[in-house]
Amino acid sequence: MVHHFQYRHGELYAEDVAIADIASEVGTPFYLYSRATFTRHIKVMQEAFADRPTLVAYAVKANSNQAILKLVASLGAGADVVSLGELMRAERAGIPSDKIVFSGVAKTHEEIAYALNMGIKCFNAESEPELLRINEVAKSLGKIAPVSVRINPNVDAKTHAKISTGKAENKFGIPFERANEVYQTIAECDHLKAVGIDMHIGSQITDLEPFDNAFKLMAELVEKLGNAGHKIEHIDVGGGLGIPYDNSNQVPPEPMAYAQIVRKNLNHLDCEIVLEPGRMVAGNAGIFITKVEYVKEGAERQFVIVDAGMNDLLRPTLYESYHTVQPVKEDAKLQERMGDVVGPVCETGDYIAKGRHLPHVEEGDLLAVMSAGAYGAVMSGTYNTRPLCAEVMVDGDQFHIIRPRQTYEDLIGQDSVPDWL
Numbered sequence: 001m002v003h004h005f006q007y008r009h010g011e012l013y014a015e016d017v018a019i020a021d022i023a024s025e026v027g028t029p030f031y032l033y034s035r036a037t038f039t040r041h042i043k044v045m046q047e048a049f050a051d052r053p054t055l056v057a058y059a060v061k062a063n064s065n066q067a068i069l070k071l072v073a074s075l076g077a078g079a080d081v082v083s084l085g086e087l088m089r090a091e092r093a094g095i096p097s098d099k100i101v102f103s104g105v106a107k108t109h110e111e112i113a114y115a116l117n118m119g120i121k122c123f124n125a126e127s128e129p130e131l132l133r134i135n136e137v138a139k140s141l142g143k144i145a146p147v148s149v150r151i152n153p154n155v156d157a158k159t160h161a162k163i164s165t166g167k168a169e170n171k172f173g174i175p176f177e178r179a180n181e182v183y184q185t186i187a188e189c190d191h192l193k194a195v196g197i198d199m200h201i202g203s204q205i206t207d208l209e210p211f212d213n214a215f216k217l218m219a220e221l222v223e224k225l226g227n228a229g230h231k232i233e234h235i236d237v238g239g240g241l242g243i244p245y246d247n248s249n250q251v252p253p254e255p256m257a258y259a260q261i262v263r264k265n266l267n268h269l270d271c272e273i274v275l276e277p278g279r280m281v282a283g284n285a286g287i288f289i290t291k292v293e294y295v296k297e298g299a300e301r302q303f304v305i306v307d308a309g310m311n312d313l314l315r316p317t318l319y320e321s322y323h324t325v326q327p328v329k330e331d332a333k334l335q336e337r338m339g340d341v342v343g344p345v346c347e348t349g350d351y352i353a354k355g356r357h358l359p360h361v362e363e364g365d366l367l368a369v370m371s372a373g374a375y376g377a378v379m380s381g382t383y384n385t386r387p388l389c390a391e392v393m394v395d396g397d398q399f400h401i402i403r404p405r406q407t408y409e410d411l412i413g414q415d416s417v418p419d420w421l
């Protein structure tokens, strides 16, 4: 397998472009994506199911830049969206409406109406009140809404508590024990049509067993529902497959091994399979580039102070996530002394890496924070009045700024001072 972020002549490249060249044009920090890696990750999933009806509905929340979604559309993939904003992004990028599924626990009247008018593939409904609301909005528009019920299978995905979604204690989905009743309710609603069944048990899952258990339960449910007269046209297995963030013991399964588990449990059913991968597609297709401002020798450890903070990459702060940090100028020597890579934000939790043997770096050096393509740029904010950073895509020997760095005027100019002040 070709890796698209690797050293050539002692320098880190993205595909065929030297990252230092991009930095000198774009400034730092910035997110950097490889078109080839994104493409490969979407294709891996499509090809694993090429012999049967399947839709890869990329989870837009992982990375929703228009350039990324345009690429998704060009590959024939669909989208899983969770808000009107994401739906509009998918629409604008040209993802066909019949390849869009709409998840999320709090769909508003406005969101439902917009999606119905667009003609999306289905709503992944997460509660009975939501089903009733979809029915009501569909009635007012004279439409029949295609719905799929998100089942909460009550399985432990064995991932970080903050990104686990398939346990009874989580707000997501409808308890699996109630499935029959809920499909009965749908059958009684004149403006709903049950087309599918859906699940999503969590994110960054590195063990196939929870998937295996949940898919088995889904297969049983589909058969039971069929016997009760509720024909299920598609099974949506959600996303959640983990990616390698480091070389530690938690090595996630290969996408093909995951696909085998899906097939083992669901292939015999006469249903289309819908997949909603996010991280598995975007995570290792992107990295984050930052520049060293200062190297400070603290009493206990070294602090490598960089120009990017938790507002740019929130994952370490929020989930204590591990991202490998590599120098852009290759340097095999790691320091003896432990160090932290910290940012400029005035919060103790503002760090990118903690307690690492870091490479020797100096002011002005560039660092690459790896595996940052998913839940990186999309989760960034402007705390401490820090502009949203730039995003860049490479394709072979060319690159393009797919979102320019926000300006200070973008940030401050939106404020409005009342005339009585």
Ligand SMILES: Cc1ncc(COP(=O)(O)O)c(C=O)c1O
Residues within 6 Å of the ligand: 059, 062, 080, 103, 104, 200, 202, 203, 204, 238, 239, 240, 241, 276, 277, 278, 279, 280, 374
């Ligand atoms: C409903 C739904 N589908 C798909 C995803 C994508 O998950 P992941 O990025 O882990 O593949 C998520 C996020 O966890 C989600 O909430």
Ligand SMILES: N[C@@H](CCCC[NH3+])C(=O)O
Residues within 6 Å of the ligand: 061, 163, 203, 204, 315, 319, 374, 375
């Ligand atoms: N934002 C999370 C994943 C949440 C998935 C969305 N349900 C992360 O960075 O890992």
